[in-house]
Amino acid sequence: MNHTTTVTTGSLKVPDATLHYEVRGQGPLVVLVGAPMDATFFAPLADLLAADHTVLTTDPRGINRSPVDDPGQDSTPQLRADDLSRLLTHLDAGPAVLFGSSGGAVSGLALAIAHPEQVHTVIAHEPPLDELLEDRERLHAATEDIIATYLAGDVMGAWAKFMVQANITMPEGAMEAMFGGERDPRVVADEQRWFAHELRATVRWRPDLPALSSVGTRIVVGIGEDSAGQLCDRASKALAAALGIEPTMFPGGHIGFVEDPARFATRLRAFLPGN
Incomplete structure (x- = not known):
């Protein structure tokens, strides 16, 4: 059945930046976030989930419609986590399920450490955590x-x-x-x-593993079925092993949610409220 999803756009001034964000649907809050991927990449998946959830997407600071005051400022996981925290406070709709992909997964993990009360579940899909690898x-x-x-x-x-x-x-x-x-x-x-200004700080971030294990936020480590042997596959497995959990397989590869959003949404729904 075809339907039109209403998208409400807004902007939020945060320290050193202005964040563009989009909200769809009604129901429990789901956040879809990347880095450097902006909100446009998540739109098809967000439209599907908005049938029974409130879905928040955003352009990370310095990307597309989220300008920064100082173009020379580095985008760190901690800064992006603070941005997400401020967006959640602004919307007053949490706690949320956060799905983060690649650098967005790193942002989500940083948010779980800094503000666990705002996210009851973080699905970290292929975070490039090079710091967890022996090489x-x-x-x-x-x-x-x-x-x-x-x-x-x-x-x-x-x-x-x-x-x-x-x-x-x-x-x-x-x-x-x-x-x-x-x-x-x-x-x-x-x-x-x-x-x-973003790649170095993202791959060099080392999560506080004891904190992630104790904050009370459910951490799901996602890996694409087609990502075997890739660097993010290795890093994701290292994170899951360090947390003592089994990784969860998702359709496609590193950007499976872009390649086949309908199939991806079906898998993702298993971790959303009411499922």
Whole structure:
């Protein structure tokens, strides 16, 4: 059955930034968050969940419609967690289930540590927690090389190195199609901010594992069924092992919620209130 989802947009001034956010539906609160992915990537999944939930999405600070006062400020997990806390307080609709993907999963974990009363469940989908891996020093050195390559102007080279480190194989011609030729200036600006001011702080963040185990927030570690052997697969398994829980498999790969939102929503609903 086709239906139109009403989307209410707003902005919230927070320290050093203004956050764009979107709210859909009615019911228990679900937050969908990425980093650097903005709210647009989550819209199809949010529309599906809004049938019986209030769904909050947002552009992280410095990305798309959430400008920062100081463009040189780094986007850390702690800052993004504080932003999410302020959004939840502003909406006065929690406690929430938070689904965070990639850097958004790191933001969600940081929120659970800082403000566990605001999130009763955090589903951390493929957080890039390099700090939990035994080869973290090698990974950090590779990340610095990737950032330096990008800032030197070699966009394709930086992305090629990133994919190698992530152990993600791209179809032939995909890199050129995605990162070559004429590109959307906004996409380029968000990409530049991610390489220069977000990537390092995200992958170098080390969660307080005893705190995560004791805060009372349910932590679910999600891994894509198609992500076997990738860097985020390794990091997610390391997090689950450190917390003494089994990881949960989700459809698709690192961005399965974009590739097949209907199938992903079905899996995600198992962790939502009333299911």
